[in-house]
Amino acid sequence: MNHNHQQGLCEIKIKELSVKKGGRQLLSGISFALDCGQLTALIGPNGAGKTTLLRALLGDLPYRGRIDYVRYDGRPSRAQIGYVPQLLEFDRSAPVSVLDFLAAGYTGFPVFLGVPQKVRAQVEQALGQVGCPQAIDRRMGELSGGELQRVLLAMALNPLPDLLALDEPFSGIDQRGLKDFYALVAHLRDSYHMSIVLVSHDLQWVREQADQVVLLEGGRVAAAGAPEAVFGTPAFRQAFGEGE
Numbered sequence: 001m002n003h004n005h006q007q008g009l010c011e012i013k014i015k016e017l018s019v020k021k022g023g024r025q026l027l028s029g030i031s032f033a034l035d036c037g038q039l040t041a042l043i044g045p046n047g048a049g050k051t052t053l054l055r056a057l058l059g060d061l062p063y064r065g066r067i068d069y070v071r072y073d074g075r076p077s078r079a080q081i082g083y084v085p086q087l088l089e090f091d092r093s094a095p096v097s098v099l100d101f102l103a104a105g106y107t108g109f110p111v112f113l114g115v116p117q118k119v120r121a122q123v124e125q126a127l128g129q130v131g132c133p134q135a136i137d138r139r140m141g142e143l144s145g146g147e148l149q150r151v152l153l154a155m156a157l158n159p160l161p162d163l164l165a166l167d168e169p170f171s172g173i174d175q176r177g178l179k180d181f182y183a184l185v186a187h188l189r190d191s192y193h194m195s196i197v198l199v200s201h202d203l204q205w206v207r208e209q210a211d212q213v214v215l216l217e218g219g220r221v222a223a224a225g226a227p228e229a230v231f232g233t234p235a236f237r238q239a240f241g242e243g244e
């Protein structure tokens with residue numbers, strides 16, 4: 001992975017973003033910036049609009065307002081975005097191996113022709129990086145929740161994105177795996193100057209690791225800023241209670 005992010009994006013500016021679906025206003029007046037090299041945590045109660053916001057960022061949902069990708073040289077740009085969904089619905093009985101899945105994604109080439117040794121080596125390296133090398137020859141349908149999320153992360157990291165969007169990436173991961181996964185996210189941010197936006201309900205981790213926290217409530221930004229500032233707001237206490 002030798003993508004020079006210092007030459008690439010520096011900021012993603014979201015201005016007055018709103019999303020309406022089926023006659024319902026799901027998001028309104030969302031404005032904040034995502035800096036490269038920073039981890040932004042999206043927090044908020046169930047149904048606050050976190051996943052909807054990620055999907056708008058990915059260009060997966062129509063929205064009003066602006067999302068501007070700003071490069072270091074000031075020119076507008078498109079961003080390469082990697083995405084790990086909260087849940088992937090797929091046919092668990094399909095005879096697709098992890099190798100097939102990642103090789104097809106990386107090369108765009110039909111895997112029934114066989115996977116060249118060079119591509120297998122690339123997949124091995126990517127799985128090693130996400131701490132899941134043992135999964136290479138297993139069927140996708142046999143993976144545990146945590147393994148599946150790591151495989152999806154390996155997919156999202158190739159090609160190396162400017163913005164990595166993770167929707168509750170820790171939900172399927174056990175305690176031991178969690179520490180490695182946290183370390184991997186911090187490593188990606190620090191080593192590749194990547195902008196990471198992550199939906200998480202793990203408030204303790206968010207408090208310790210996020211550079212910026214955006215609290216969504218009812219489709220609006222209820223508070224945004226450094227973790228300590230956001231965790232100290234009445235809006236935070238209202239959303240999560242006094243005990244946090």
Ligand SMILES: Nc1ncnc2c1ncn2[C@@H]1O[C@H](COP(=O)(O)OP(=O)(O)OP(=O)(O)O)[C@@H](O)[C@H]1O
Nearest residue numbers: 021022024026044045046047048049050051052053
């Ligand atoms: N396709 C859709 N059509 C209509 N309403 C939708 C659609 N998708 C989501 N919603 C509604 O939008 C609101 C926000 O949902 P969203 O999934 O973004 O919340 P969330 O903050 O990610 O919640 P959670 O923490 O439970 O994952 C919810 O009230 C949901 O019912």
